[in-house]
Structure formats: C-alpha cells, structure tokens
Amino acid sequence: MEIKREVLSGPPGPLSAGAPGGAPAPLDFRSRQLLARDMLRGDLEGEALERYVEQSVLTTTVEKAVSWSQGNSIWPLTFGLACCAIEMMTIVGARMDIARFGWEAFWASPRQADLLILSGRVSVKMAPVIRRIYDQMLEPRWAISMGACCSSMGVFNNYALVPADKFMPIDVHVPGCPPRPEALMHGILRLRDKIHGHSPDGWRERYEAVGTEEVLEPGEADGTRDAAINVFPGGDTAGA
Amino acid sequence: MALDTADYRRREESITYTAEPAGQGETHELLTLNIGPHHPATHGVLRLLATLEGEVVRDIKPIIGYVHTGIEKTAEQKSYWKVIPVIERMDYLSYYFNAMAFCGAVETLLDVEVPPRGQYLRIIHLELNRIMSHLVWLGTSALDLGAISMFWYCFREREKILDLFEMSSGQRMHTRYFQVGGVMEDIPPAFAAKVRAFTKEMPGRADQYADLLEKNQIVFERLHGVCPLDEASLLRLGVTGPLLRATGNPWDLRKAAPYSSYDHFEFKVPVGTVGDNYDRYRVRHAEIYESVKIINQALDGLPEGPFITTDRKIALPPRHELATSMEALIHHFKLVTEGFRVPPGEAYYPIEGPRGELGCFVRADGSGKPARVHMRDPSFVNLQALSPMVRGSYLADLIATLAMLDPILGGIDR
Amino acid sequence: MPRSTCFPEGTPPVPDATGLELTAHELRDHNAEAILGTDFARGRAVLLVDPAHVTDVLGALQTKGYGMLASLHGVDYYPDEPRLGVLYEMLDMHEVDRITVKIRVPTDNPRVATATGLFPGAEFPEREVYDMFGVVFDGHPDLRRILMPEDFIGFPQRRDFPVGGEPVLFTYNDETSYGKYQ
Numbered sequence: 156m157e158i159k160r161e162v163l164s165g166p167p168g169p170l171s172a173g174a175p176g177g178a179p180a181p182l183d184f185r186s187r188q189l190l191a192r193d194m195l196r197g198d199l200e201g202e203a204l205e206r207y208v209e210q211s212v213l214t215t216t217v218e219k220a221v222s223w224s225q226g227n228s229i230w231p232l233t234f235g236l237a238c239c240a241i242e243m244m245t246i247v248g249a250r251m252d253i254a255r256f257g258w259e260a261f262w263a264s265p266r267q268a269d270l271l272i273l274s275g276r277v278s279v280k281m282a283p284v285i286r287r288i289y290d291q292m293l294e295p296r297w298a299i300s301m302g303a304c305c306s307s308m309g310v311f312n313n314y315a316l317v318p319a320d321k322f323m324p325i326d327v328h329v330p331g332c333p334p335r336p337e338a339l340m341h342g343i344l345r346l347r348d349k350i351h352g353h354s355p356d357g358w359r360e361r362y363e364a365v366g367t368e369e370v371l372e373p374g375e376a377d378g379t380r381d382a383a384i385n386v387f388p389g390g391d392t393a394g395a
Numbered sequence: 396m397a398l399d400t401a402d403y404r405r406r407e408e409s410i411t412y413t414a415e416p417a418g419q420g421e422t423h424e425l426l427t428l429n430i431g432p433h434h435p436a437t438h439g440v441l442r443l444l445a446t447l448e449g450e451v452v453r454d455i456k457p458i459i460g461y462v463h464t465g466i467e468k469t470a471e472q473k474s475y476w477k478v479i480p481v482i483e484r485m486d487y488l489s490y491y492f493n494a495m496a497f498c499g500a501v502e503t504l505l506d507v508e509v510p511p512r513g514q515y516l517r518i519i520h521l522e523l524n525r526i527m528s529h530l531v532w533l534g535t536s537a538l539d540l541g542a543i544s545m546f547w548y549c550f551r552e553r554e555k556i557l558d559l560f561e562m563s564s565g566q567r568m569h570t571r572y573f574q575v576g577g578v579m580e581d582i583p584p585a586f587a588a589k590v591r592a593f594t595k596e597m598p599g600r601a602d603q604y605a606d607l608l609e610k611n612q613i614v615f616e617r618l619h620g621v622c623p624l625d626e627a628s629l630l631r632l633g634v635t636g637p638l639l640r641a642t643g644n645p646w647d648l649r650k651a652a653p654y655s656s657y658d659h660f661e662f663k664v665p666v667g668t669v670g671d672n673y674d675r676y677r678v679r680h681a682e683i684y685e686s687v688k689i690i691n692q693a694l695d696g697l698p699e700g701p702f703i704t705t706d707r708k709i710a711l712p713p714r715h716e717l718a719t720s721m722e723a724l725i726h727h728f729k730l731v732t733e734g735f736r737v738p739p740g741e742a743y744y745p746i747e748g749p750r751g752e753l754g755c756f757v758r759a760d761g762s763g764k765p766a767r768v769h770m771r772d773p774s775f776v777n778l779q780a781l782s783p784m785v786r787g788s789y790l791a792d793l794i795a796t797l798a799m800l801d802p803i804l805g806g807i808d809r
Numbered sequence: 810m811p812r813s814t815c816f817p818e819g820t821p822p823v824p825d826a827t828g829l830e831l832t833a834h835e836l837r838d839h840n841a842e843a844i845l846g847t848d849f850a851r852g853r854a855v856l857l858v859d860p861a862h863v864t865d866v867l868g869a870l871q872t873k874g875y876g877m878l879a880s881l882h883g884v885d886y887y888p889d890e891p892r893l894g895v896l897y898e899m900l901d902m903h904e905v906d907r908i909t910v911k912i913r914v915p916t917d918n919p920r921v922a923t924a925t926g927l928f929p930g931a932e933f934p935e936r937e938v939y940d941m942f943g944v945v946f947d948g949h950p951d952l953r954r955i956l957m958p959e960d961f962i963g964f965p966q967r968r969d970f971p972v973g974g975e976p977v978l979f980t981y982n983d984e985t986s987y988g989k990y991q
Binding site for chain 2: 850851852853855876877878879880882883884885896898902905907909928929930931932933934937941954955956957958965966968970972973
Binding site: 233234235236237238240241242244245247248249250263275276278279280281284288304310311312313314315316332333335 | 432433434435439440460461462463464465466468469480481484487488531535546547550551553554557567568569804805808
C-alpha cells in the first residue's frame with residue numbers, strides 16, 4: 156500500500172491565502188494535522204516554524220495565567236460552623252457539583268487550603284480560633300462569609316455573635332439564611348471572577364445606575380449624620 | 396465566684412486517670428491531645444481534650460460553646476411567632492422538631508387545639524425531617540469512617556426531601572412551616588403524589604445503603620463491639636433516643652406519650668441488643684423504614700379540614716376573609732403588629748427528635764413575648780455519654796463513636 | 810379542666826392533682842420542711858421545694874420511680890424574688906409520668922446542692938445554669954463556664970443582662986462600624 160505524503164515546506168498555499176490585510180486564514184483540519192506531524196518530526200523550519208508557533212501559542216501575562224489557574228482550582232478549607240455548613244455540604248453533593256469548577260478538594264489542614272468559607276454563626280468563643288486558622292493559611296488566600304450570621308449579625312443580633320468583618324478580611328459576602336446552594340455557587344463564582352481580575356460592577360451596570368452611589372462629604376465618614384444623602388443626577392429629591 | 400483562666404487550664408487538662416504500670420512494670424506517658432474545635436470530622440465545632448496513652452484513649456473532656464448563639468436570650472425579645480424562626484436554627488438538622496416542641500409548648504399554654512389535618516401535616520413533615528437527619532448522619536458518619544461515596548448517595552436523597560420541603564413551604568431549610576396552632580399553609584395539590592413517589596423509592600435506597608455498608612468487613616470491624624455502654628449508665632446520664640434504643644430499651648416518646656396523633660399510626664420501634672456502635676447504626680438505619688411507613692399512613696388518612704386553628708386570636712385569618720370581614724381585618728392587624736398574648740404559666744413539651752428527647756420549656760408572663768424559652772436538647776445530654784463510652788478504646792474508635800453519637804453542635808451550644 | 814388535645818384523651822402524661830398531692834404528702838412525711846408548695850396547671854405538676862433540701866427530694870422521687878432527669882434548666886423570675894429558679898424535670902419511664910421540682914434562690918446567695926450524685930447526667934446542665942444565671946451548685950465536680958468564654962464576666966441569661974448586638978450597617982457607618990476589616 157502506498158502512503159501518500161504531502162510535503163508542506165516553504166510557503167504553503169493555504170497559509171498565504173487569506174485577507175489582504177495579511178492575516179492568514181485559519182487552516183483546515185487536515186493541514187493542521189500535517190503541520191503538527193511535521194513539527195513533531197522536527198521537519199518544520201524557518202518561517203513555517205515561526206508561523207506554527209504563533210498560531211498555537213497563547214500569549215498572556217504571567218499574572219493573568221497564574222490567577223486563571225488559581226481561580227479554577229481553589230482548595231477550600233473544611234470549615235463548617237452551623238446550618239450553613241449543611242448547605243455547603245450540598246454543593247459538594249451531586250446536584251450542585253462544585254467539582255465542575257475544580258473546587259472539590261476540601262482540605263482539613265489550613266496550611267494547604269486557599270479558601271475559608273465561613274459557614275455559620277461565629278460565636279465569641281470561636282472568633283479567635285477562626286482568626287488563628289486564617290493566619291495559618293498561606294498567601295494567596297480568600298475568605299467567603301456565607302450566610303447572614305457571619306456577614307452581618309443575621310437572625311441573632313446579640314451578645315454571643317461576632318460579625319466576621321470585625322476580625323478578618325472577607326472577600327465575598329453571601330447573604331441568605333441559609334443561602335441556597337445556588338446562591339453560594341453564585342458567591343463562589345463571583346470570587347472566582349474577582350481572582351481572575353474582572354469582577355463586574357454588579358447590579359449598577361445592569362440597571363444603568365452607575366453614578367448613583369451615595370456620596371459623603373469629605374470628613375463626614377464619622378457618622379455625624381443619621382442618613383446618607385442620595386445623589387441622583389436627575390434632580391433634587393429632598394427628604395428622600 | 397469567677398474562676399481565673401489559669402484555673403480553667405488546670406481543670407481542663409487535669410488528668411483524671413492515673414497511669415498504672417503496664418507490661419513489664421513501666422508506666423506509659425499520658426499525652427493530652429487537643430482535637431478541634433476545627434477538625435476533619437464533620438460534626439461541628441466540638442473540642443475534645445483527649446488524654447491518650449499511646450493510641451488508647453484514657454479520658455475525654457468535651458469543651459463546647461464554640462457556636463453558642465444566645466438563641467434563648469434572643470427568643471425572649473421576640474413575639475411568639477417570631478421566636479419560631481429563631482428557635483428553628485438551634486438543632487439545625489431537625490428544624491421541624493425544634494419548631495414542633497416550641498409550638499407544642501405554646502399551644503399547651505394557650506390551650507388551643509390543633510386541627511387533625513394540621514396534626515397529620517405536621518407528622519408528615521416531622522418524619523421527612525427525621526429521614527433527612529438520619530441521611531445526613533449516615534453520609535457524614537460514613538465519611539468519617541472512610542466510606543466516602545456514601546456521602547454523595549445520602550445527599551442525593553436529601554436533595555429529594557429538600558425539594559419536598561421547598562414544595563410545601565418555599566424554603567429548603569428552616570422553613571418556618573409550623574406555626575402555633577397548626578401549619579402555615581396547606582400543601583399544594585401535587586405534594587402528596589410527590590411524597591408518595593419519594594416514599595416508594597426510599598426503602599429501596601436504604602436497602603442499597605445497607606448493602607454497601609453492612610457486608611463490608613472494615614465497617615463491621617470498626618463498629619461491631621466497639622465502645623458499648625450499658626443501659627443503666629445511659630439512663631443515669633439522661634440519654635434518650637437511638638443511643639438508648641440501641642441498648643434494648645424501647646423508650647420512644649412517639650409510643651410512650653403520643654403527641655399530635657402519633658397513636659393513629661402503626662409503626663415499630665427498632666431496638667438493638669448490645670449498645671455498641673453497630674447497634675446504634677442499625678437502629679438509626681431501621682428508623683428510616685419506620686418513618687416511611689408513618690408517612691404513607693399519614694398520607695392515606697389525611698383528613699380534610701383546616702390546617703391551622705380557627706381561633707382568630709392566635710392564627711391569621713385566610714386572606715379572602717380580609718376583604719369581607721372587619722373582625723378578620725382587626726385580628727390580622729393585631730396579630731401581625733403585636734402578636735398574640737399568652738396567659739402566665741410554664742409549660743414543658745417533650746417530643747421525640749432524631750437524637751432523643753427534645754423538650755421545650757416556655758414561661759409566659761402574660762405579655763406578647765415569652766419570658767423564658769429553654770430547649771432541652773438531646774445532643775447536649777448525650778454528649779456526656781461520650782466520655783464513659785470511649786474509655787479504653789483507640790483513637791480511631793473515638794472518631795467512630797463520635798460519628799455514631801450524632802451530636803449536632805447547634806443544639807448543644809444553642 | 811380544659812386540656813390541650815396535643816395529648817390525646819385518656820393518657821395521663823403527668824400525675825393529676827390528686828396524685829400530685831399524694832406525692833407531696835409522702836415527701837412531707839419524709840422531710841417536713843422540704844415541700845413549700847404544689848402547683849398543677851395545664852397537665853403539669855410542679856413541686857416547689859426548699860433549696861436546702863433539694864437532694865433529699867430528688868432522691869426520694871428517684872426511689873419512688875422517677876429515675877430519669879429529663880431536663881435541668883434555670884429561669885430568671887425577675888422582678889419576683891427569690892429571683893433565680895432551677896427546674897428539674899423528672900420522668901418515670903415505667904408509669905410514663907412527669908413531675909417538676911422547682912427551687913428558687915436569691916441572687917445574693919445563689920447556692921444549691923448538686924444533683925450529680927443522684928443523676929450523673931446533670932453535670933452539663935448544671936454547668937449551663939451556672940454559666941447563664943450564676944447559680945452555684947455545691948459539690949459539682951467541675952463547675953465552670955461551659956458555653957461562654959472562660960473569662961466572660963456576667964451571667965447572660967439573667968433578665969437584666971443586655972441583649973447586646975451590633976448596629977445595623979448603612980453607608981454612613983460602614984467604615985466606622987465593623988463594615989470593613991481594618
């Protein structure tokens with residue numbers, strides 16, 4: 156049986172065809188296959204080699220590459236405090252599979268974990284313990300405050316609880332009591348966006364409300380006023 | 396009377412077991428090991444100070460309070476129907492039971508009657524919650540033992556139960572479905588069919604779990620004959636629930652002092668013989684089948700009628716009445732703004748939760764807010780049994796026993 | 810008397826008033842000053858006991874058959890004096906009977922003997938009552954705080970202890986309150 160070989164040396168026809176701007180048209184599959192075969196054999200040289208390299212290599216910055224890989228393989232710490240822990244366990248379950256994002260490796264050791272999902276109410280006795288665990292985690296590390304109890308005080312606004320913002324920096328707050336697994340999923344995907352470096356402005360972009368942020372006069376952040384002024388570009392809403 | 400911190404350290408670490416000579420007259424060193432409050436076992440923030448001699452546990456001191464939420468204090472600040480969401484979050488796997496105990500106590504104080512349909516609906520949701528609690532227990536306990544895939548199977552069934560809860564009340568967890576006098580609203584038309592579809596396949600699934608675990612030599616050796624505790628000690632410690640039933644004592648409040656129409660149903664109470672970890676596992680596993688039976692019977696006999704008491708001073712009137720009746724409007728207004736008032740008195744209402752006797756003590760002082768709410772949580776009392784159980788066994792057996800004890804730290808710490 | 814239908818007709822889950830009075834008589838024969846009073850309301854029997862004799866009464870009830878201490882909890886009866894109450898819910902598993910023993914102690918001398926000698930399962934509940942209300946149980950093997958941190962000052966579930974909490978966050982107090990971790 157005769158094996159037909161096609162030699163693609165020199166400027167091959169398909170590569171030079173294309174738009175007058177000079178950008179080569181994408182190759183069809185067979186040509187790419189043959190190019191790859193030549194590459195593996197070491198038969199490509201010169202201009203063909205350069206063109207091959209250009210077309211098959213992704214160029215980006217080191218930061219973006221690193222943050223892409225970090226965001227797609229976060230190792231959360233097994234840290235369940237109360238009811239939200241059960242909903243956190245359900246996203247490990249089969250219905251809301253957290254493994255499709257690469258996050259299924261829950262570690263018990265803080266030294267090897269990236270993410271601390273504070274799931275549940277943080278009591279006064281537990282807060283120093285959590286802080287210690289967070290300190291034991293190595294950089295880069297993130298924290299999600301899951302549920303209403305650790306984000307704000309939740310259902311229980313009393314002597315026994317501490318909001319997580321008081322003792323550690325939190326990246327994403329997920330509201331809910333307990334947040335549905337889909338809500339927690341949304342929260343962790345927002346964290347992933349944040350790690351990748353393109354976290355959107357959220358609802359203000361969607362509702363074309365950019366510019367309606369409440370503005371405080373300089374020097375007024377000390378809480379001397381009861382209510383913030385609502386700044387609308389379209390006019391004065393006195394008393395609102 | 397305040398003890399200083401040094402004294403606490405001394406008391407916590409004091410070794411209550413003195414090492415006796417072992418082997419050729421040499422004494423082994425006792426090591427105090429701190430397990431938790433953050434630890435790989437998925438049972439909440441429980442801290443254990445284990446005194447070990449080699450791998451053998453000589454003493455265990457549980458230290459709790461790491462998820463203390465002040466639920467009972469918060470409940471004193473809220474009107475009675477607002478206490479229900481607060482109290483539900485106590486034992487966070489058996490939220491319907493928490494609400495049932497509280498509603499039962501308030502109904503005793505108010506002398507209000509729950510209509511039969513309300514009672515049956517309560518029972519359906521309570522038994523579904525019991526199955527769900529046992530499924531989470533089974534999944535996480537098997538995870539602790541190393542049978543990791545059980546976790547996914549159990550949570551798959553749990554998702555089905557949570558779908559049913561979402562269908563009847565709109566929320567997966569902490570549903571606020573039980574109200575004083577009955578349930579919040581009637582079940583949707585397809586609910587019964589969906590529950591029947593679930594109960595049809597649940598016994599088969601439970602059989603599959605049994606097949607997966609019980610014929611496994613490793614599970615057998617880790618559970619069989621491990622850490623038994625006799626019935627008399629458990630009774631003295633106040634332990635109830637599957638732990639007590641594993642020793643052979645058939646104490647179950649659903650049979651002994653039936654509440655909310657449990658006496659209308661035929662079901663058995665699984666008991667064990669020896670009281671070791673294997674019996675505790677089997678009792679809980681068998682309770683799943685009994686709960687399925689109760690749910691089927693409740694669906695078959697579900698009576699018609701109101702689902703909440705018709706006393707308008709306690710329960711909200713149906714919305715269509717607000718358009719026609721002035722009294723209904725006034726009642727609605729008073730109930731939503733102020734809530735109902737409960738005449739002064741005290742009540743203790745015990746029910747059979749998945750972990751034992753769950754009781755709610757309510758003291759009312761005539762106003763619209765309770766003066767004291769105390770939940771007698773079964774895990775709080777059952778945790779005292781951990782220390783006698785694990786004395787003399789290995790550290791790995793401690794983990795298995797802790798799993799079989801089924802402690803829920805939300806209930807322990809409240 | 811009207812009873813809640815939460816308990817079905819015919820099952821007496823607690824001793825009725827006559828049974829309660831008989832029990833009180835027996836205990837008074839046993840120890841004259843122990844029982845200060847009885848109370849029966851809505852199907853629940855309560856024996857009001859002098860705090861000095863509580864172990865006596867609990868032991869007598871235990872031999873009578875109430876072998877399980879279902880619950881031990883504290884109540885703050887502010888502003889009634891004596892202010893702090895401790896309730897022992899006892900359960901007789903063979904007769905399916907419940908009875909409550911209530912003691913009241915004042916805040917200036919909140920001492921009562923421990924029940925751990927009779928019921929070892931009272932250890933954790935008594936620690937909780939001490940932690941939350943300040944009632945000191947003499948003879949308890951290890952009386953220290955159980956739910957609050959060990960250096961906490963105050964007894965949280967007393968009625969005059971403030972509930973506490975954090976202010977609600979708005980934009981104006983976001984930075985100054987706990988809104989952002991500094």
